[in-house]
Amino acid sequence: MTGEALTVNGEARTATGAALTVKGLSVRYRKTDPASPPALEKINFSLAPGEIMGIIGESGAGKTTLGLSLMKLHPPGLVQVEGEILFRGNNLLDLNEPEMNRLRGSGIGMIFQDARGSLDPALPVIRQVARSISHHRGKPKNDAMETAGATLSEMGVSPEILREAPFPHQLSGGLCQRAAIAAALACQPTILIADEPTSSLDTVSQARIVNLLQRERKARGLSIILISHDLPLVASAADNILVLSHGRVVEQGPARSIIETPQSDYTQSLLSSWRHLIA
Amino acid sequence: MDNLGTIPAPLPASPRGPAFFSGIRRQANENRLVAVGAAIALAIIIMAALVPLLPLADPLKPDYEVGLSAPSAAHLLGTDLHGRDQLSRVLWASRTSLTVGITASLVALIIGLVMGGAAGYGGRVADAAAMRIADAFLSFPVILGAIAFMAVFGPGIRNVFMAIAFFGWPVFARVFRSSVLSVREQSYVSASKGVGGGSFYIFRRHVLPNSVQPLIAYAAMSVAGAILIESGLSFINLGIQRPYPSWGLMLGEAMGQIDQAPWLLIAPGAAITITTMAFFLMGTGLSRKTDPRIQGRAHS
Amino acid sequence: MPISRFIFNRLLQLLAVILGTVTVLFIVLYLLVPGDAAQAMLGAKATPQALENLRHELGLDRSLPVQYGLYLWRLLHFDLGTSYELNRSVSSVILDYLPATAYLAGAALLLETLAGMAWGFLTAGRRSTRLDFLTTISGSLLLSTPVFFLGMVLQYIFGSRLGILPISGLGGYNPVYLILPATTLAAAQAVIVGTMARSSLELQMARPYFLAARARGLTHRQALVGHGTRNALGPVVTLLAIDLGALMGGAMITEIVFSWPGIGRMTYYAAQVRDVPLIIGSVVVLVAIFVTISTLVDIMYGWLDPRVRLGAISDG
Numbered sequence: 026m027t028g029e030a031l032t033v034n035g036e037a038r039t040a041t042g043a044a045l046t047v048k049g050l051s052v053r054y055r056k057t058d059p060a061s062p063p064a065l066e067k068i069n070f071s072l073a074p075g076e077i078m079g080i081i082g083e084s085g086a087g088k089t090t091l092g093l094s095l096m097k098l099h100p101p102g103l104v105q106v107e108g109e110i111l112f113r114g115n116n117l118l119d120l121n122e123p124e125m126n127r128l129r130g131s132g133i134g135m136i137f138q139d140a141r142g143s144l145d146p147a148l149p150v151i152r153q154v155a156r157s158i159s160h161h162r163g164k165p166k167n168d169a170m171e172t173a174g175a176t177l178s179e180m181g182v183s184p185e186i187l188r189e190a191p192f193p194h195q196l197s198g199g200l201c202q203r204a205a206i207a208a209a210l211a212c213q214p215t216i217l218i219a220d221e222p223t224s225s226l227d228t229v230s231q232a233r234i235v236n237l238l239q240r241e242r243k244a245r246g247l248s249i250i251l252i253s254h255d256l257p258l259v260a261s262a263a264d265n266i267l268v269l270s271h272g273r274v275v276e277q278g279p280a281r282s283i284i285e286t287p288q289s290d291y292t293q294s295l296l297s298s299w300r301h302l303i304a
Numbered sequence: 305m306d307n308l309g310t311i312p313a314p315l316p317a318s319p320r321g322p323a324f325f326s327g328i329r330r331q332a333n334e335n336r337l338v339a340v341g342a343a344i345a346l347a348i349i350i351m352a353a354l355v356p357l358l359p360l361a362d363p364l365k366p367d368y369e370v371g372l373s374a375p376s377a378a379h380l381l382g383t384d385l386h387g388r389d390q391l392s393r394v395l396w397a398s399r400t401s402l403t404v405g406i407t408a409s410l411v412a413l414i415i416g417l418v419m420g421g422a423a424g425y426g427g428r429v430a431d432a433a434a435m436r437i438a439d440a441f442l443s444f445p446v447i448l449g450a451i452a453f454m455a456v457f458g459p460g461i462r463n464v465f466m467a468i469a470f471f472g473w474p475v476f477a478r479v480f481r482s483s484v485l486s487v488r489e490q491s492y493v494s495a496s497k498g499v500g501g502g503s504f505y506i507f508r509r510h511v512l513p514n515s516v517q518p519l520i521a522y523a524a525m526s527v528a529g530a531i532l533i534e535s536g537l538s539f540i541n542l543g544i545q546r547p548y549p550s551w552g553l554m555l556g557e558a559m560g561q562i563d564q565a566p567w568l569l570i571a572p573g574a575a576i577t578i579t580t581m582a583f584f585l586m587g588t589g590l591s592r593k594t595d596p597r598i599q600g601r602a603h604s
Numbered sequence: 605m606p607i608s609r610f611i612f613n614r615l616l617q618l619l620a621v622i623l624g625t626v627t628v629l630f631i632v633l634y635l636l637v638p639g640d641a642a643q644a645m646l647g648a649k650a651t652p653q654a655l656e657n658l659r660h661e662l663g664l665d666r667s668l669p670v671q672y673g674l675y676l677w678r679l680l681h682f683d684l685g686t687s688y689e690l691n692r693s694v695s696s697v698i699l700d701y702l703p704a705t706a707y708l709a710g711a712a713l714l715l716e717t718l719a720g721m722a723w724g725f726l727t728a729g730r731r732s733t734r735l736d737f738l739t740t741i742s743g744s745l746l747l748s749t750p751v752f753f754l755g756m757v758l759q760y761i762f763g764s765r766l767g768i769l770p771i772s773g774l775g776g777y778n779p780v781y782l783i784l785p786a787t788t789l790a791a792a793q794a795v796i797v798g799t800m801a802r803s804s805l806e807l808q809m810a811r812p813y814f815l816a817a818r819a820r821g822l823t824h825r826q827a828l829v830g831h832g833t834r835n836a837l838g839p840v841v842t843l844l845a846i847d848l849g850a851l852m853g854g855a856m857i858t859e860i861v862f863s864w865p866g867i868g869r870m871t872y873y874a875a876q877v878r879d880v881p882l883i884i885g886s887v888v889v890l891v892a893i894f895v896t897i898s899t900l901v902d903i904m905y906g907w908l909d910p911r912v913r914l915g916a917i918s919d920g
Contacts (some may be wrong), residue, residue, distance in 0.1 A: 096819055098815065098818055098819060122823070123823075126821050126822070126823055127821065128821070129818070129819055129820065129821040130819065130820040130821030131821060134819065134820070135816070135819040136816075137812055137815070137816055139812050142811065142812035142813060143812045143813050143815075143816035144813055144816070145813045145817070145831045145834075145835070146813070146835065146910070146911060147831075147834045147835050147909065147910060148831070148834075156830070157820045157821075160820070160821060160822065161821060191910075192910045192911070192914065194910070194911045194914075195914060205816070208820065209819075209820070212820065212821070336737075337737075337740065436624075440621065440624040440625070440628065445849035445850055445852055445853040445890070445891070445894065446853070447850075447853030447854070447856070447857075448849075448852060448853045448856075448887055448890060448891070449887075451856070451871065451875060451883070451887075452629070452632070452883055452884065452887045453632070454875070455874070455875045455878060455880065455883045456632055456633065456636075456637055456880060456883075456884075457636075457637070458878075528748065532748075532750055535750055536750065536751075536752070536857060539750075539752050539857065539860075540856075540857065540860060540872050540875070541875075541876065542875055552750070552752075555750075555752055555753060555756070556752075558756070559752075559756065559861065562756055562759060562760050562764060563760075563764050566760050566764070569753070569756055569757060569760065572753075573749075573750070573753035573756075573757070576748075576749075576750050576753065577745070577748045577749045577750070577753065578748075580748035580750075581744050581745060581748035584744050584747065584748055585740075585741075585744055588740065588744065
């Protein structure tokens, strides 16, 4: 599903009703050094509602930068960004910071590799989720706490667990990631960017988290951008795959075709190193 | 560092690090700090050395006819209660403060090297013992200790040296010890040993170069701190004794006459501040160059 | 480790430091001093008979361990000896003057904390090398200015010239009298606190949870205030506790400049007349206070950090 046809005035309504469309996104890190290679160059893709798009590539290829750039969370002042990020009828690159802040969390959410690190160590987890809810949905504290508790339960962090282990450092990596997902999804975003969500977890927890994400995709119609260097994971979970190398899109398409019949040499080498390990 | 007399700690730089702006520019800044500090310090030292050659009034001779006179052509910085020329006293005092500051720091450095070396090279017992002692001294507010020291042993320049060295050595011991220990743990030391390098060789080739920069950095800070301690002690009459000129002493004597003779404050106060600052900047610049940076850049 | 073990460790450390300090003073007074301890304590008033009596009392005619034992025993009973110059027990003199110093030190601590935190908030995250440079220079300037110089300059400007603030005395605990001395004392320390606050906040800004908070839609300021500050307090609080010791020392000089009737000024007068028991006594008390407060703050901070209070479990 890579179809995209933009109307002339840039409206993001496409033939297939994409949740997110990225057109010609380029990101440079050093304003003062025009000769330095761009972090991202002319990225194009489109994300449909309920689609899981995997982004793969070796370390340093630009995967995390892409994730952060979609949220406009790159370090300010040192970045030159071109192109368009079309979401809910707006080009995100045209929005100012307050408008962008309203979208972060409630429009596009993000979870990170270091789940425990992504939670405030000094606050009980349920309070953190409740804060997100208050912030975006404007609920008063008690309501927010209740909703937080419910969301956490849905994600597999039951009230009993929270009673025993209210703080992030007391929870296992898998539980922390569930809590982080709860915090992200409690704001009811349309898109979730998952940056290496399972890379710090053991294999059993990995599978569980992926299942959780797929379940939520179905339940909420959530689109997920799954960034990972773990090829088998992306191969099994993603609908479409984007292959990134040195900040450029090398190949993109349905997951099956990318895995079985990769077109580019780079993709082939990525896949073969993986296959080599399991052969 | 607090200017209340503890041996100072450097002002840390922002931990954001070179990920956010050119690393080269930051290095240049640190070099600039060191350069400025060193230049001023050097200038002051040279001037202090040349003082006996300058055509100055006698700093010790009282002349009550001209007591407490404002700055004039005859006395560029005015005179104090006893009619002594301020300019001359300020310049002569620089010799005292610098001598005390630098010498006491050197003594502290040497003691620190010995103790730190013993801790680093000796067994775990020696290490633990030396460091416990060092910690005990480090947690002691230095100015209080110095005052107690002077009270018990009597004032005077020699005891000021000892007091400063007495409380100043732990910093050097710690720095040197950590250099020794970190070098010993490096793999290239085992490699050296493997090829037959003895302990002394390792010391010369690895430990010394590694530890020189932080030691100099702390030495500079120590001089800064020592100058403040000496002037503090002299201010309250427990340091350099009358009639010898010391910046602290001059300020102490000026205390009763601020209303009538405010000019008496400026020269010695500025002198202490500038001299201390010069050494402090040197120390800060040098110590930042050896500090690890925190990288904030995201990897993809 | 569980919190009780943590507290126990800290208290043990406290004891060790106090014991260490007291022992060092013992060594200085009984072993290193020229003449003997009795001589040092009686000073000018030393008649042969008085010396004999004191020597016997201190146990100087007995073995060293016994002397040490007697010394510790007296300290345990808060017997800090007698000031022969003033003809009073050292403890009573100290109790007379301690409140004024506590008042001054407390005010200075408050001032430097507020100023320091404000400075930290204003400068955290600003990435200009120029700002860094200016900050270092101005910070160094303030730190290099001796307390007494700053005090006298302030006295001249606000007292003599402008005549709007009182420049000496306690003023019966009227806060106006506190302004100049507390500012003098706090000025240099505020730089240190400010620098640490900035560092600490920036450290938190670099942590993953900060980015995650931004990703949830908090503005930079909201994330800093709502999450960063709490986590940044730790090093700042620790610094303040350590700083207390420096404050005690600086208070002495400030008290002299501003004629503040506290322990510092008392010790100064004691030093003038070589009233050794009083000096040693006040040093012991000040160090004990400082170290105790440090430890209490340390324990309190440890208790506040949930990772310390509840103990971390290993990853699952």
